[in-house]
């Protein structure tokens with residue numbers, strides 16, 4: 777009798793993410809790493825206009841992360857109804873992706889609300905700004921700045937684990953998970 781189950785030794789099926797998801801994924805990697813580096817590097821810059829400029833750039837690229845995360849979630853919701861990937865992803869992967877999305881929203885949001893409750897507007901590359909939409913509250917601002925920092929470290933740690941998992945898939949498990957997120961050049 778013919779065994780209809782797929783053979784375990786069959787080559788991994790090449791399940792690919794769609795073009796927009798792939799483009800946004802790698803653009804967001806660059807934006808998250810740059811924003812984090814600017815946040816950390818700010819302390820090394822002497823106080824004054826240069827440090828203010830680093831904070832302005834940090835806030836601006838951070839707002840891009842927030843906008844990109846909202847766009848990605850909207851795109852997923854429209855396509856997959858929050859399936860996050862049309863092909864099945866195991867629970868550990870789903871949990872990690874959920875955590876990454878939560879971080880991409882909560883980290884910039886905590887930063888934004890910290891800026892507002894400090895009594896400031898959020899600048900965007902010096903060409904626009906998000907006006908202060910909440911009343912000034914110094915205690916809330918201090919708490920949110922702290923939460924922002926802790927959550928940012930958590931997001932980067934999770935992203936590191938996630939990248940490591942992708943490499944394990946590619947080099948150890950030798951399946952098509954990483955290839956599914958890479959652009960096709962041809």
Ligand code: HEM
Pocket residue numbers: 808811812815816819834835837838839841842880883884885887888889890891898921924925928929931
């Ligand atoms: C994914 C996006 C973001 C990441 C990964 C991130 C990460 C960080 C990090 C690592 C720091 C340094 C904390 C420290 O050592 O003191 C920082 C500081 C800061 N971030 Fe962000 N950030 C992001 C988005 C934003 C956004 C969107 C805003 C505001 C609209 C913002 C506002 C700030 C401010 C005001 C500080 C200085 C806090 C202080 O005075 O201690 N960040 N951020």
Ligand code: HEM
Pocket residue numbers: 793797801804805808848860861865869873874876877880935938939942943953954955956957
């Ligand atoms: C070198 C770094 C990275 C590598 C190699 C990598 C690799 C991958 C791969 C292979 C997938 C597909 C997983 C699957 O099909 O189940 C994926 C999905 C995903 N990655 Fe990454 N990633 C990296 C960095 C990041 C960063 C920095 C973030 C966000 C902070 C991120 C967020 C996500 C999310 C949310 C998904 C779920 C699929 C989607 O929503 O489009 N990744 N990543």
